[in-house]
Amino acid sequence: MMKRKALDVWVGTFVAIGLGALLFLALKVGNLASFSAAETYLVRADFDNIGGLKKRAPVKSAGVVVGRVEAIDFDAHTYEATVALSIDKRYEFPKDTSAKILTAGLLGEQYVGLAAGGDAVKLKNGDKLKITQSAIVLENLISQFLFNRAADGNKDNK
Amino acid sequence: MPTNPATDNVVEVDKVSFGYDSRQVLRGVSLAIRRGQVVAIMGLSGCGKTTLLRLIGGALRPSQGEVRVEGRAVAGLTHEERVALRRKMGMLFQFGALFTDMSCYDNVAFQMREHTDMSEELIDDLVLMKLQAVGLRGAHRLMPSELSGGMARRVALARTIALDPMLIMYDEPFTGLDPVSMGVIGQLIRRLNDALGATSIIVTHDVAEALKLVDYVHFMSDGVIIAQGTPEELRTSDKPYVHQFVHGQMDGPIPFHYPATDYARDLYATDA
Amino acid sequence: MKTAVIDFLENLGGRATSSIHRLGFASRFLLLTLQNSGMCFRRFSLIAREIYFAGVLSLIIILVSGLFVGMVLGLQGYDTLVRYGSSSALGVLVALSLVRELGPVVAGLLFASRAGSAITAEIGLMKATEQLAAMEMMAVDPVARVIAPRFWAGVISMPLLAAMFSAMGVFGGYLVGVRLIGVDEGSFWSQMQDAVDFKEDILNGVIKSVVFGIAVTWIAVFEGYDAAPTAEGVSGATTRTVVTSSLAILALDFMLTAFMFRGA
Numbered sequence: 001m002m003k004r005k006a007l008d009v010w011v012g013t014f015v016a017i018g019l020g021a022l023l024f025l026a027l028k029v030g031n032l033a034s035f036s037a038a039e040t041y042l043v044r045a046d047f048d049n050i051g052g053l054k055k056r057a058p059v060k061s062a063g064v065v066v067g068r069v070e071a072i073d074f075d076a077h078t079y080e081a082t083v084a085l086s087i088d089k090r091y092e093f094p095k096d097t098s099a100k101i102l103t104a105g106l107l108g109e110q111y112v113g114l115a116a117g118g119d120a121v122k123l124k125n126g127d128k129l130k131i132t133q134s135a136i137v138l139e140n141l142i143s144q145f146l147f148n149r150a151a152d153g154n155k156d157n158k
Numbered sequence: 159m160p161t162n163p164a165t166d167n168v169v170e171v172d173k174v175s176f177g178y179d180s181r182q183v184l185r186g187v188s189l190a191i192r193r194g195q196v197v198a199i200m201g202l203s204g205c206g207k208t209t210l211l212r213l214i215g216g217a218l219r220p221s222q223g224e225v226r227v228e229g230r231a232v233a234g235l236t237h238e239e240r241v242a243l244r245r246k247m248g249m250l251f252q253f254g255a256l257f258t259d260m261s262c263y264d265n266v267a268f269q270m271r272e273h274t275d276m277s278e279e280l281i282d283d284l285v286l287m288k289l290q291a292v293g294l295r296g297a298h299r300l301m302p303s304e305l306s307g308g309m310a311r312r313v314a315l316a317r318t319i320a321l322d323p324m325l326i327m328y329d330e331p332f333t334g335l336d337p338v339s340m341g342v343i344g345q346l347i348r349r350l351n352d353a354l355g356a357t358s359i360i361v362t363h364d365v366a367e368a369l370k371l372v373d374y375v376h377f378m379s380d381g382v383i384i385a386q387g388t389p390e391e392l393r394t395s396d397k398p399y400v401h402q403f404v405h406g407q408m409d410g411p412i413p414f415h416y417p418a419t420d421y422a423r424d425l426y427a428t429d430a
Numbered sequence: 431m432k433t434a435v436i437d438f439l440e441n442l443g444g445r446a447t448s449s450i451h452r453l454g455f456a457s458r459f460l461l462l463t464l465q466n467s468g469m470c471f472r473r474f475s476l477i478a479r480e481i482y483f484a485g486v487l488s489l490i491i492i493l494v495s496g497l498f499v500g501m502v503l504g505l506q507g508y509d510t511l512v513r514y515g516s517s518s519a520l521g522v523l524v525a526l527s528l529v530r531e532l533g534p535v536v537a538g539l540l541f542a543s544r545a546g547s548a549i550t551a552e553i554g555l556m557k558a559t560e561q562l563a564a565m566e567m568m569a570v571d572p573v574a575r576v577i578a579p580r581f582w583a584g585v586i587s588m589p590l591l592a593a594m595f596s597a598m599g600v601f602g603g604y605l606v607g608v609r610l611i612g613v614d615e616g617s618f619w620s621q622m623q624d625a626v627d628f629k630e631d632i633l634n635g636v637i638k639s640v641v642f643g644i645a646v647t648w649i650a651v652f653e654g655y656d657a658a659p660t661a662e663g664v665s666g667a668t669t670r671t672v673v674t675s676s677l678a679i680l681a682l683d684f685m686l687t688a689f690m691f692r693g694a
Contacts, residue, residue, distance in 0.1 A: 004475070011478045014486045018590025021597035025529060025632050028600075028619070056627060215567055244569035255564040258556075272570050 040067060040086035041125040045099040045112070050081045051135025053101055053110045059085050061114040066091045069112060085112060087123075094119035098131035110135060166193045168325055168357045169214055174223035176209060183209045185381040186223070191374075196351050196358045198368040200403070201378035202412065207361040210378075211327050214359070215249060216240050227325065245273055248323035252330040254314035256302040262289070262313045263298040269320045288316040292346060308339030315346060324356050332364040340364070344371045365404055369393060377403070456652045463581050463651065466574040476579040477586070484545040484580070484647075485587030489594070491540055496528075496595035499536060500602025503527055507603070508611055520613050521622035524603030529626060529635045530691070533596030535683050538642035541584075541591055542675035546650040549580050550671040553654025554664035562655075577651050584650065588643025589636050596635065634690045641682055646675040 050072060059067035067087035075082050087093070096117030103110050123129075169191040176184040183206045191197050199207050212218045213225050216232045225232045227243060235243060256265050266285045270276055276284070289295040292312040302310055311331065318326060328347065332340050344367050351358045362368050368375070369389040377385035377392070377400055385392065385400045392400055402410035418424070470476045507523040553576065556562050562572040600622075607613040626632065650671050657667035 007479060007482050008475075010486045011481050014481065014489065014587075015590065017489075018485075018587075018593055021590070021593040022632075022636070024597050025593060025600070026628055028623070056630070058624075217563070217566065241569040244567060247567070249564070249567045251560045251564050253559065255560040257561055257565075258559070268570075269568050272568070 039089040041089055041123075042070060043085045043087055043093075043123055043125075043127055043129060045083050045085060045129040045132050046075070046078065046080045047083060047099075047101060047132050047134045048080060049134040049137055050083060051101055051103075051110055051137060053083070053112065053135065057109065057111050059087060059112045059114060061091070061093070061116065066114065083112070092122040093117075095121045095123055095127065096131065097123065097129060098133065099129045100133040101135035103136070167191060168193045168228060169359070170224075170226040170229075171210070171214070172224045172226065174210075174213060174220040174225055176206075176213060176218060176220050176222075183381055184213075184220075187378070187381070187383055188223075189376050189383060189386065191357060191359060193357050194351075194355065195373045196348060196360065196371060198360045198362060198372040198375045199378060200361075200363055200365070200368060200375060202363065202403075205378045206381045207378055208329055211249070211329055211359065211361055214325075215247060215327065216243065245269075245321055246323050247325045247327065248318035248321075249327045250311070250315055250318045250329065250331055252333055253307070254302075254310040256305075256310055256314050256317070258302050260301075261298070262294070262300050262302065262305070265302070265313060266298075266317045266320055268317065273321065284320070288320055289313070291319075291350065292316045293342070308335050308342070311335070311339075311343060312346070315343070315350075319350055319354065322354055322356075324354075326351065326354075326356055326358045328358065328360040328362070330362055331360060332362055332367050340367055347371065365406070369404075452656075455656070456648070459652050459655065460648050462573055463578050463648075466571060467578045467582060469571075469574040470579040470582060476575070477582050480579045480583030481587055484541075484549065484583045485591060488541055488544050488587070488591060491544055492537055492591045492595050493598050495536065495540055496533075496598030497602040499532055499595075500524060500528065500599030500604075501606045503532075503599065504603035504606030504611070508607060508613065517613055518617035519621055519625075520603065520607045521618035522625040524607070525600055525622045525626050526631060528596040528599040528603075529631050531683070531687070532599065534592045534635050534638040534642055535679060537592040537595040538588065538639065538646060538679045539676055541588055541643075542646045542650075542679065543672050545584065545587070546646050546671050546675050547668045549584070549647070549650040550654040550657070550668045551664060553577070553580070553651060554657035554659075554667050557655065557657060558659035558661075558664060560659075577655060581647050581651050584647025585640065585643045588646070589639040592635065592639035592642075630691075634686075637690075638683065638686050641686060642679050645678045645682060649675050649678065 053069060053072065055069055055072060057069045058065045059069060067085055069083060070086040071084040073082045073084075074080075083099075085099070093114060094117045096119040098115045098117065100113045100115065101110055102113045117131075167190040171187055171189045174184055174187050175182070187206070187210065199210060201207055209218065213220055214227065214232065216235070219233045227247075230239075230243075232240075232243070256262070257268065260268070263285055266288050267281050270281045270284060286295050286298065289298050292315050294309060294312050294316065297305065297309065297313070302313070305313065326347075331343050331347065335343065347358055347360065348371055350356070360368060360372065369392065372389060375385075375387060375389060375392050376383055379399055385395060385397055387395070393404055395401060395404070399411040401407070402412055408414055503524045504520065507520050507527075508517055511517045511519055511523065553562075556576065562576065565572045565575065604618065608615045608618050653667040653671045653674075657663045
């Protein structure tokens with residue numbers, strides 16, 4: 001039977017490598033280091049159309065990730081989408097900040113972009129963003145384009 | 159249970175029956191084994207000898223009747239009582255059944271480490287003593303795979319007596335051994351039994367060795383005891399089955415031919 | 431003709447009932463193993479020894495396979511992504527495939543065939559050579575001393591092996607993608623970190639590997655314990671362990687994936 005000491009060393013090494021691999025995955029491969037540990041505050045925003053926005057999509061300002069989409073709900077009274085955003089406590093935004101749903105790249109994932117306003121009062125936990133812009137839906141864009149073309153056509157014909 | 163020297167039975171088997179769904183192995187077997195004796199249970203393969211050992215050890219439960227060890231019914235014991243009983247019993251399995259993943263030393267030390275609080279120094283002395291008794295102290299570092307059949311069985315014997323049991327059971331201890339090893343095992347069985355003041359039950363079909371060695375013999379056939387007595391009584395018995403068994407005769411109550419159809423018909427039948 | 435059909439149906443029915451019967455017995459056996467696990471946790475050296483035989487000895491095959499799988503993912507992934515101009519997403523492809531699926535599943539299959547079969551063979555042989563019966567006669571419960579340590583060693587080793595597989599795979603993908611082919615190193619890692627979520631992806635992968643570990647080791651110890659005490663019995667049990675474990679891993683993987691990643 002294998003000497004106890006040697007066996008223990010091997011088993012200990014094995015477990016250490018295993019935990020090391022898990023740590024590597026969590027930190028280098030995943031996003032554990034960057035965000036989930038931070039403290040956040042919740043802010044709401046209503047949109048007519050959220051497009052393809054998903055939970056845990058990034059919330060960016062000036063292109064930097066400042067938070068995550070926490071929850072997406074449907075308001076049965078106003079028929080709008082209510083999105084809860086959790087923003088890193090380190091970053092404060094003015095009360096008149098606007099939220100837009102943008103697309104990363106041409107066909108990429110959708111995220112929420114925050115453009116800071118100028119108000120001296122800052123957003124607190126539970127506040128609602130007043131100014132929002134919905135996602136661009138491709139079909140609407142096309143029909144708008146066709147409508148414009150048709151309108152131009154009519155104008156030319158007059 | 160009060161001990162009356164005249165009837166001090168370590169083991170009492172009382173009209174025990176046992177069977178599996180497919181067949182009935184024991185049909186109403188009764189026997190008693192006195193303290194201090196070396197007893198043989200003999201018979202053909204499949205007559206129920208090993209099953210009887212398992213019933214005495216509590217590994218099986220009789221469907222009818224009772225098995226008593228030191229006056230207490232084995233089947234009715236609680237888990238703790240059964241554990242306590244097993245610590246006083248030792249069983250040597252056919253071919254030894256040594257734990258292959260540990261050395262001979264660790265095999266013998268196994269029960270001491272599991273069941274007692276003895277220090278390693280004390281265990282060391284005891285293990286070497288037990289191995290010395292079977293003549294294999296020098297082999298204590300070897301692994302079971304490095305031992306010959308006879309040596310493995312002797313180490314297993316040392317393991318069986320590790321905690322000085324009062325009842326030692328042997329399942330076919332002579333099978334597959336050379337004459338020297340057979341003689342060694344036989345003498346060890348007798349010597350250890352007397353030295354420990356224990357009782358030994360040997361299940362075997364090796365007539366020569368057994369009759370040389372034991373005080374009493376129980377003869378089984380087809381799930382019942384058909385004869386019992388001292389070795390001398392059995393040697394001179396005129397019961398046909400016993401006579402055939404003891405003298406190793408080819409044909410008798412135990413038929414030579416497997417049941418078959420008529421020979422002439424079989425030979426002259428045309429192939430279909 | 432009619433009797434042949436009836437015989438066939440009888441056979442099928444018999445096999446189905448005996449399978450159910452066996453499943454019931456296996457479940458009771460699992461319960462027995464769990465109930466008797468106290469001893470091996472108090473004497474952790476018993477489990478440690480089994481972790482050596484199940485885990486450490488599987489290290490080489492896991493690490494090498496992980497590396498190769500990662501490298502292939504890098505190659506094939508690049509080939510497809512480059513057609514859509516998204517080759518910088520190679521890191522995402524490699525990491526998500528490994529962490530979510532390939533890590534737990536392939537590591538599980540390899541574990542089943544290497545460690546699972548070894549456990550079954552060992553227990554089966556111990557049964558065939560009456561070692562388990564001898565232990566019982568010495569008033570030591572074989573389930574507590576032989577079976578439980580092996581079970582827990584498997585459950586502990588599996589997630590560690592799966593993590594190692596995934597980590598090696600990511601490294602393999604990096605080697606091929608960045609070093610060999612020339613994908614941008616920065617975007618390889620940064621896009622990966624953006625896309626791989628700790629809770630959704632990595633944790634779910636770990637949960638999967640724990641589930642697989644339980645399934646594989648349960649099957650391995652049960653088949654060994656239930657094997658017929660002959661050479662054919664043990665070899666049949668070993669084969670059954672590998673086949674049943676592999677099917678179980680794939681089936682459980684589907685169920686877990688459907689549950690964990692729906693609507694993601």
